[in-house]
Amino acid sequence: xxxxxxxxxxxxxxxxxxxxxxxxxxxxxxxxxxxxxxxxxxxxxxxxxxxxxxxxxxxxxxxxxxxxxxxxxxxxxxxxxxxxxxxxxxxxxxxxxxxxxxxxxxxxxxxxxxxxxxxxxxxxxxxxxxxxxxxxxxxxxxxxxxxxxxxxxxxxxxxxxxxxxxxxxxxxxxxxxxxxxxxxxxxxxxxxxxxxxxxxxxxxxxxxxxxxxxxxxxxxxxxxxxxxxxxxxxxxxxxxxxxx
Numbered sequence: 001x002x003x004x005x006x007x008x009x010x011x012x013x014x015x016x017x018x019x020x021x022x023x024x025x026x027x028x029x030x031x032x033x034x035x036x037x038x039x040x041x042x043x044x045x046x047x048x049x050x051x052x053x054x055x056x057x058x059x060x061x062x063x064x065x066x067x068x069x070x071x072x073x074x075x076x077x078x079x080x081x082x083x084x085x086x087x088x089x090x091x092x093x094x095x096x097x098x099x100x101x102x103x104x105x106x107x108x109x110x111x112x113x114x115x116x117x118x119x120x121x122x123x124x125x126x127x128x129x130x131x132x133x134x135x136x137x138x139x140x141x142x143x144x145x146x147x148x149x150x151x152x153x154x155x156x157x158x159x160x161x162x163x164x165x166x167x168x169x170x171x172x173x174x175x176x177x178x179x180x181x182x183x184x185x186x187x188x189x190x191x192x193x194x195x196x197x198x199x200x201x202x203x204x205x206x207x208x209x210x211x212x213x214x215x216x217x218x219x220x221x222x223x224x225x226x227x228x229x230x231x232x233x234x235x236x237x238x239x240x241x242x243x244x
Contacts, residue, residue, distance in 0.1 A: 014208065051117055116152065118153070146158050168185070168194040182206060184208055185205055190207055190219060211235070
């Protein structure tokens, strides 16, 4: 099956194209992904103790827990900290591609605060354009976060993230209950049954984290809307060669 049969298949760079020499989630990795032909980026959002939204995958940065430290404390830890843990606007404000913003799990007490802060950010001109142009979606493993996002930002698509050990049946059931547009499934769990189940319930599927263009060719199902990859260079080349 080729890309003409699945015109909506998109390639998202996992934390930008950081491999092998850029910081993950950095502006440099995001820019590089776009230059290499990625349709979008999948990046990780956290909030500092003083309410700043930053891009950082891990709960802690060099031993400092992001949620329990101010931005000044994190950035003051090392000379390159502001590059490795950038503010969301600093990293993305000039980016013109698609964005999958993964909202990382925070404490239950801070969910409302994190989502509220994100809602404020989405009211600024750049992010408003992203919403209007359907160029942004939210994803999360956390059900409560997705529930709150639906309340304050109902116009932005939401995807439930499923881990490798998660039940697809249960994940689909939860995604439907939350009104999600889709699910992000680890590609090793994306069996024909799982993809058929999502198609049956009109749920879009994002596959993470798939780096082999030959294996990607085997996932050309109508329910698959995007592939999240560390190797944008390889996946884009595969797409150009008509593999998917």
